Amino acid sequence: MxxxxxxxxxxxxxxxxxxxxxxxxxxxxxxPMSLLRAREAVMxxxxxxxxxxxxxxxxxxxxxxxxxxxxxxxxxxxxxxFLLGPSLSRILRDLEARELIxxxxxxxxxxxxxxxxxxxxxxxxxxxxxxxxxxxxxxTRRYGARKLAxxxxxxxxxxxxxxxxxxxxxxxxxxxx
Amino acid sequence: MxxxxxxxxxxxxxxxxxxxxxxxxxxxxxxPMSLLRAREAVMxxxxxxxxxxxxxxxxxxxxxxxxxxxxxxxxxxxxxxFLLGPSLSRILRDLEARELIxxxxxxxxxxxxxxxxxxxxxxxxxxxxxxxxxxxxxxTRRYGARKLAxxxxxxxxxxxxxxxxxxxxxxxxxxxx
DNA sequence: GAAAACTGATTAACATGTTAAGTGGTTCGG
DNA sequence: CCGAACCACTTAACATGTTAATCAGTTTTC
Numbered sequence: 232m233x234x235x236x237x238x239x240x241x242x243x244x245x246x247x248x249x250x251x252x253x254x255x256x257x258x259x260x261x262x263p264m265s266l267l268r269a270r271e272a273v274m275x276x277x278x279x280x281x282x283x284x285x286x287x288x289x290x291x292x293x294x295x296x297x298x299x300x301x302x303x304x305x306x307x308x309x310x311x312x313f314l315l316g317p318s319l320s321r322i323l324r325d326l327e328a329r330e331l332i333x334x335x336x337x338x339x340x341x342x343x344x345x346x347x348x349x350x351x352x353x354x355x356x357x358x359x360x361x362x363x364x365x366x367x368x369x370x371t372r373r374y375g376a377r378k379l380a381x382x383x384x385x386x387x388x389x390x391x392x393x394x395x396x397x398x399x400x401x402x403x404x405x406x407x408x
Numbered sequence: 409m410x411x412x413x414x415x416x417x418x419x420x421x422x423x424x425x426x427x428x429x430x431x432x433x434x435x436x437x438x439x440p441m442s443l444l445r446a447r448e449a450v451m452x453x454x455x456x457x458x459x460x461x462x463x464x465x466x467x468x469x470x471x472x473x474x475x476x477x478x479x480x481x482x483x484x485x486x487x488x489x490f491l492l493g494p495s496l497s498r499i500l501r502d503l504e505a506r507e508l509i510x511x512x513x514x515x516x517x518x519x520x521x522x523x524x525x526x527x528x529x530x531x532x533x534x535x536x537x538x539x540x541x542x543x544x545x546x547x548t549r550r551y552g553a554r555k556l557a558x559x560x561x562x563x564x565x566x567x568x569x570x571x572x573x574x575x576x577x578x579x580x581x582x583x584x585x
Numbered sequence: 586g587a588a589a590a591c592t593g594a595t596t597a598a599c600a601t602g603t604t605a606a607g608t609g610g611t612t613c614g615g
Numbered sequence: 616c617c618g619a620a621c622c623a624c625t626t627a628a629c630a631t632g633t634t635a636a637t638c639a640g641t642t643t644t645c
Contacts, residue, residue, distance in 0.1 A: 255537050262547070263447060273440050290600095304623090313444060316623085340610075378565075388551070396453065494634085498630080520594085
């Protein structure tokens, strides 16, 4: 288990000890990594259930978003389900082929598409919802309802903090003239 | 802005009001969604900087993990960088082609591959690290160092809670027999 | 010591993430 | 009006996520 000293001196440092060669925050403690790991731990609970219904996580997000409204435009749906346009386009195409959703063009503006869930789509949601809710309840029990609410608050606060923060453009490439 | 009552009665409920037609937790408040949104808010800050160096988020994770050790085996690297095997395989192939990493087979076990960062790879890290650290510092300032540490703790606690939780296999399909 | 079982890594196949480009439809300025 | 600008959506191209299958090397078992 102990890392064996290697004979690889082709790099730079003295071989044998795992040194941090560049001064940098410990990698595994970075915020993006923590968020990724936490999210993966949560999704690992849900994926099997979704999989048994031939649904991906994103398809499930879309169906749930659609179940909450009569109709919705594609752009608004992308915002709600937190998907980028291209992803949403592909998924809607597939869900439409499976007849889980319906789509028509808006009368007022021919550019816009209006989406709604189908009867089959609703049936599917009703089939998945119980186990999904059960899993969520189990997670809540394990972690603690109060702690979970607090975590959500902190996550939203983080999101709000950063939304106001402008992204550095780093003008070292593509000078834009 | 007010949702116009639609004439779509093909579903089930009385048309006109955006009703939640299936009893379910409000979608936008689900934990996976909160985690996803928070993570995206964070990554949005880093992506431009990485992009200027022709690096994806995952490639950056791998280079950073490699910079902390002399050598590492692929499986261990996957665990450290939190990537699945297939993703890692592809990325290592590309990074090797760009000569940012080096790879050789382990002497003791010909199945295993041992990876290390190259001199060019180290130079690249040194080029990216400053702005990366600056962004992280800015995020910390905005959100608050103490709050950030607390959030990390809660995320790790969540991860630990769920790792002990076994995933339901839901025997409704593929009876396994 | 060879077949069976196992293991580390890669490849395959399909779905999504991400950015850029394309395609119609709509609005605006002259 | 009519061409330029804009807008909603889709397509394209490439990278990663995810599961299953494959492949070579190693260990187990009889």
